[in-house]
Amino acid sequence: MAAHSLNLFISTSHSHKPLISHPSPHSFTSISRISRISLSRNPNKASFFTRASDNGAGGVLSSSVQDHAPYPVVVSDSSSIEVDSVTEVELKENGFRSTRRTKLICTIGPATCEAGQLEALAAGGMNVARINMCHGTREWHREVIQRVRRLNEQKGYAVAIMMDTEGSEIHMGDLGGASSAKAEDGEIWTFSVRAFDSALPEHTINVNYEGFAEDVKVGDELLVDGGMVRFEVIEKIGPDVKCRCTDPGLLLPRANLTFWRDGSLVRERNAMLPTISSKDWLDIDFGLSEGVDFIAISFVKSAEVIKNLRSYIKARARDSDISVIAKIESIDSLKNLEEIVQAADGAMVARGDLGAQIPLEQVPAEQERIIQVCRQLNKPVIVASQLLESMIEYPTPTRAEVADVSEAVRQRADALMLSGESAMGQFPDKALTVLRSVSLRIEKWWRDEKRHESTLLPGIASSFADRISEEICNSATKMANNLEVDAIFVYTKSGHMASLLSRCRPDCPIFAFTTTTSVRRRLNLQWGLIPFRVSFSDDMESNLNKTFSLLKARGMIKSGDLVISVSDMLQSIQVMNVP
Numbered sequence: 001m002a003a004h005s006l007n008l009f010i011s012t013s014h015s016h017k018p019l020i021s022h023p024s025p026h027s028f029t030s031i032s033r034i035s036r037i038s039l040s041r042n043p044n045k046a047s048f049f050t051r052a053s054d055n056g057a058g059g060v061l062s063s064s065v066q067d068h069a070p071y072p073v074v075v076s077d078s079s080s081i082e083v084d085s086v087t088e089v090e091l092k093e094n095g096f097r098s099t100r101r102t103k104l105i106c107t108i109g110p111a112t113c114e115a116g117q118l119e120a121l122a123a124g125g126m127n128v129a130r131i132n133m134c135h136g137t138r139e140w141h142r143e144v145i146q147r148v149r150r151l152n153e154q155k156g157y158a159v160a161i162m163m164d165t166e167g168s169e170i171h172m173g174d175l176g177g178a179s180s181a182k183a184e185d186g187e188i189w190t191f192s193v194r195a196f197d198s199a200l201p202e203h204t205i206n207v208n209y210e211g212f213a214e215d216v217k218v219g220d221e222l223l224v225d226g227g228m229v230r231f232e233v234i235e236k237i238g239p240d241v242k243c244r245c246t247d248p249g250l251l252l253p254r255a256n257l258t259f260w261r262d263g264s265l266v267r268e269r270n271a272m273l274p275t276i277s278s279k280d281w282l283d284i285d286f287g288l289s290e291g292v293d294f295i296a297i298s299f300v301k302s303a304e305v306i307k308n309l310r311s312y313i314k315a316r317a318r319d320s321d322i323s324v325i326a327k328i329e330s331i332d333s334l335k336n337l338e339e340i341v342q343a344a345d346g347a348m349v350a351r352g353d354l355g356a357q358i359p360l361e362q363v364p365a366e367q368e369r370i371i372q373v374c375r376q377l378n379k380p381v382i383v384a385s386q387l388l389e390s391m392i393e394y395p396t397p398t399r400a401e402v403a404d405v406s407e408a409v410r411q412r413a414d415a416l417m418l419s420g421e422s423a424m425g426q427f428p429d430k431a432l433t434v435l436r437s438v439s440l441r442i443e444k445w446w447r448d449e450k451r452h453e454s455t456l457l458p459g460i461a462s463s464f465a466d467r468i469s470e471e472i473c474n475s476a477t478k479m480a481n482n483l484e485v486d487a488i489f490v491y492t493k494s495g496h497m498a499s500l501l502s503r504c505r506p507d508c509p510i511f512a513f514t515t516t517t518s519v520r521r522r523l524n525l526q527w528g529l530i531p532f533r534v535s536f537s538d539d540m541e542s543n544l545n546k547t548f549s550l551l552k553a554r555g556m557i558k559s560g561d562l563v564i565s566v567s568d569m570l571q572s573i574q575v576m577n578v579p
Ligand SMILES: Nc1ncnc2c1ncn2[C@@H]1O[C@H](COP(=O)(O)OP(=O)(O)O)[C@@H](O)[C@H]1O
Pocket: 107, 108, 109, 110, 132, 134, 135, 136, 252, 253, 254, 255, 352, 419, 420, 421, 423, 424
């Protein structure tokens, strides 16, 4: 491709950001009034970028000791660039178009908690490891977090950690250590709030919620895990509730319980339970002290609880960079969806419990709505639960499961999540491979078939400076699609500009350069972003120079590649060929 470039600068006196003032004769055009745009086509521009850089030796992954620091740390090693080692290999071997845009989350459980198993998942494309505080001890979870951190430090992965709270909805106990129990048709089981110190009597299930025996009525229908197993309440004896199994099935430890009366969910009492229980608060403290990247809150009912948690995090860990993810899994969360998503840093379509609270046939429409709302409000969204449920037992997915995964990818969710498939299934690596290959295939199909989808995204900026950033990202995306560029580069300290670009879902990957390890890990959840950590200045010329030479030295880009670059320090769009 001919070596020429196009510069387009917009700078504004309204912006707090530094205006460009280039002492150099290097053809950047600077204008100091709003809405005057300069386009300069300069054939010499490319040679400017070929200027040898003094930091071309950046081929070494700096083994960042800061990787597990809970707070953002600016790493001062200015001669290195950090990128996830899986992405690096992908880029080197297959180029820009091969990179996966949909991010993958794996729940870690007994099947995947050892270092070797975690490494297999990281190598297979896991972007985020999720730990579910419903299960296991804090000690167990700490071990997992430390193993992931070690993997990141020693092997160059960038796996982020998501801690998921238990929440205070009603669920069963842990089956006295058994991995499952079978309930047969017509059998009588006892659901009890008593504490059993020794082994559980036969056909007895512990219930975590003290008011349970009080709240249910004879004749109520009791659903385990949204209807996987059903019982009818036949008798109440003090703390014990006798039930007859009407739909047989497998009971799993800590499965969710709901009860229904006259065809509707009984949730008066649930509505009074706090979203964040006292145990959850202790888990959150644990998460803060371990420096997790995301905290997912179960059974969110309103924006209020998210706001409270945010203030709590701010007070406890002032400079922390922890994102709060609202799990949408209750009727209340559907009612208050917009304000909850607005208050949170992201959302999860938690279809497991959601499907226990609304009729199953309503779940797909709600999934689509949640994804849409999140995209409009610029918050990452995760589609979770039962994506590849049959792979807990079998090495290949059903056709229906592949269609479900495809649909989530086509809807352009930011991330897909494995639960039981990776936590306790027999084929965690194979399940991850299926998510990866289906994502790649559907993304490619979508790009090939539906090029330049017209996105009608509402403006979300609250200040004029933010509006400019938003317009720049919208325009950069449009240009990137029309010019078929290889990548968009974004230099962003907070990550905001990177997420605005991700929101536009451009055809090409977005290389997001940021200065802190924690921002880099956080960007791991967002569609299409390839986060890099590199130190940079406010001088875009030198930033570009430096990243070009570092990336070239690592074989991730090559001369002639066409890139668009934007930054949140300098509100500009530049198009250029890599020298
Ligand atoms: N830390 C853990 N320890 C033991 N088992 C776990 C752990 N995490 C997950 N599991 C198992 O994996 C299953 C699926 O995980 P997940 O979907 O996160 O939980 P749940 O099914 O309770 O909503 C759980 O039911 C449980 O059997």
